[in-house]
Amino acid sequence: MSPKSFAAVALVAAALGGCIGGGSTLAGARLADADKARVSETTRAARALAPQAAAEADDELRRAREAQTAGDDVAANLYAERALAAYARVAILARLARAKEEEAAAQRALAEAETRLATHATARRDTDQEVADLDKQLRVARELHAPAATKPGDPDREKARLVAAQSLATSAALLCGAARLVSVEAPGLADAQKAVDAVRARLDAGAKSGAPHVIDAASRARAGCLTALTRARRDQAKDAPQTDALLGEVTSALSQAGRDKDVIATRDERGVVVTVRDAFRGDGLTPQSDALLKELARVAAAHPSVAVQVVLHT
Incomplete structure (x- = not known):
């Protein structure tokens, strides 16, 4: 072999050795970067939100290590790059999941706020109506x-x-x-x-x-x-619950007598009022009215402290 040919072979060998050594160094650096990405705070926080993507990234890193152990630095470098990309994807998916959770929370808060707004609006309308009614009552009272x-x-x-x-x-x-x-x-x-x-x-x-x-x-x-x-x-405002109970019993008595459709029990400034129409036939009560009044009398007798006022209209 001539001196020139030997020199050329030596240069080629040196170049190949440099390439091989550079590939090994590059693969090791990318593996180190992938290891750092795996244990980073960002990845740790993201694992719970994107567990499947995190597992896929761990698999890529495992393949990179296996390739490095087998001496295949090119494959190790490729798998390490894929692991880095996978860990970046984990972080992105986690941010997306958090954004969706925040959006859902915002939607719930909006729905609750709209419900409260509707409730307040209804209460406002009721209050306005009550004020209007009280104003009318006040004018009537003054007159x-x-x-x-x-x-x-x-x-x-x-x-x-x-x-x-x-x-x-x-x-x-x-x-x-x-x-x-x-x-x-x-x-x-x-x-x-x-x-x-x-x-x-x-x-x-x-x-x-x-x-x-x-x-x-x-x-x-x-x-x-x-x-x-x-x-x-x-x-005697403390007796209001007693009046409410009496109204309930009177209403029940009307229902039992089958007169809850044509006879209505109400409350006014006098207390509980029952208006019976067409109660008489000739000089006496109709059978239906007689039965109804007996039932009302039974209710009244159960409340001896409650006075009874009977008013006849002709």
């Missing part, structure tokens, strides 16, 4: 307590006012009677009853001799009786 003076009118209007005054006087008598049932010592009851008696006397005189109408006095008398009843019931 009842201080009714505007009625100016004289033509004969037909005066007759209508006389009928209205009689109706107001009857309502006042019922309210005062209800107040007396609640408490005979209700504040203002005695004065209210005197006003009712005076109105009735004036109505009798007006009906006989054509005296001026007394609708204003009748309105004031009714307002006085309503005030007395309101005060009496306010003093």
